């Protein structure tokens with residue numbers, strides 16, 4: 001792949017957490033890598049507003065395997081980055097994840113049977129243990145999720161949880177943008193080049209394959225490999241390359257709100273809080289700096305699913321969504337004490353795929369690859385996505401027929417097999433997907 005006929009060996013579009021991890025992996029393998037982003041800094045796109053939860057509650061076996069491998073990067077971060085960063089390195093807060101079952105419980109049962117099968121460590125807490133370990137939680141069952149305009153939202157609990165599950169290896173990264181800066185410094189130490197404030201406007205082609213990109217200022221940069229890691233802009237880049245229509249799975253920008261409220265008085269949530277996944281009332285939560293509680297929606301059917309233009313959408317917090325999510329959190333943690341007057345939180349975009357599973361694949365255009373459709377749940381997998389994409393690119397460029405014989409990658413930390421074919425752009429919609437996220 002290395003030839004001096006081109007400006008670079010590979011061009012990566014997008015310096016979010018996934019693009020920056022691919023840049024680190026590619027440059028570490030000796031490929032002259034250029035990463036281009038239209039914002040001013042690594043992670044200034046959707047990654048910067050990520051909840052950055054690292055957990056293993058996936059409803060497919062490949063999903064659990066990938067997240068377990070992905071988590072190991074966060075515990076080994078300094079060695080994996082392998083370079084100094086003047087801004088410091090991120091901290092991975094391994095506070096554990098509590099998984100609360102909804103009344104029908106099917107999703108959680110499926111997840112836990114996968115944990116058994118794949119040997120993921122967890123504890124099963126009965127009701128008494130749950131109350132003893134997290135006394136601030138209301139253990140009532142209220143589901144299925146509803147919204148305040150529905151009378152059912154206000155009804156008393158119909159029952160209590162009989163048990164819950166806790167994975168102590170889960171947690172969160174408190175500064176997702178800093179993780180991208182760390183990856184940038186790691187990649188630069190291996191020779192990668194980052195260009196910011198630079199927009200790709202077309203994908204160049206020659207002899208029936210990708211040959212580079214053209215920028216908004218008119219310059220053309222050549223490379224035999226171009227990788228679309230443009231997050232919520234992924235569909236726009238795929239259309240530029242002419243590969244969008246032929247893909248079975250499509251991606252789109254989905255608007256998403258996350259809210260922050262002060263933790264209950266007297267509760268040190270930073271020290272004692274956990275990541276929570278609550279399909280019963282339809283939220284996930286975690287500690288947030290400043291002793292706040294961060295609240296996201298699991299995108300239950302009753303919640304808005306707004307596909308937007310990623311360059312033109314409402315970035316102000318919506319009063320209804322704020323009330324809904326904060327009231328739900330109050331249900332589960334009654335000592336939160338109501339809805340604060342001042343709305344706090346973020347609005348950003350998921351690059352959602354048709355089945356909420358990412359696409360890590362080549363395309364119909366030789367030399368053009370994609371790591372997209374991360375659907376609000378792939379921050380945790382950035383490191384392993386870097387390895388998967390680098391191995392895929394190397395194999396396909398060396399002549400491997402990935403369509404006929406899907407590439408199998410061995411996770412560098414766990415030694416487990418990752419079937420890259422699972423992430424194909426041409427898969428059928430996966431019926432086992434939960435079509436939702438716990439962060």
Ligand SMILES: Cc1cc2nc3c(=O)[nH]c(=O)nc-3n(C[C@H](O)[C@H](O)[C@H](O)COP(=O)(O)OP(=O)(O)OC[C@H]3O[C@@H](n4cnc5c(N)ncnc54)[C@H](O)[C@@H]3O)c2cc1C
Nearest residue numbers: 014016018038045046047050051053200231374379380439
């Ligand atoms: C609110 C929210 C909460 C989330 N919570 C979690 C969580 O708890 N756990 C988890 O695992 N995942 C979570 N995710 C998902 C996770 O953050 C994403 O999967 C991940 O950050 C995607 O990274 P990326 O590098 O693909 O995309 P991005 O960070 O969006 O980067 C794409 C980059 O491409 C650039 N770009 C686009 N078009 C062009 C162009 N034409 N030219 C040049 N540059 C371009 C953009 O400027 C951007 O910087 C969440 C996401 C959101 C939005």
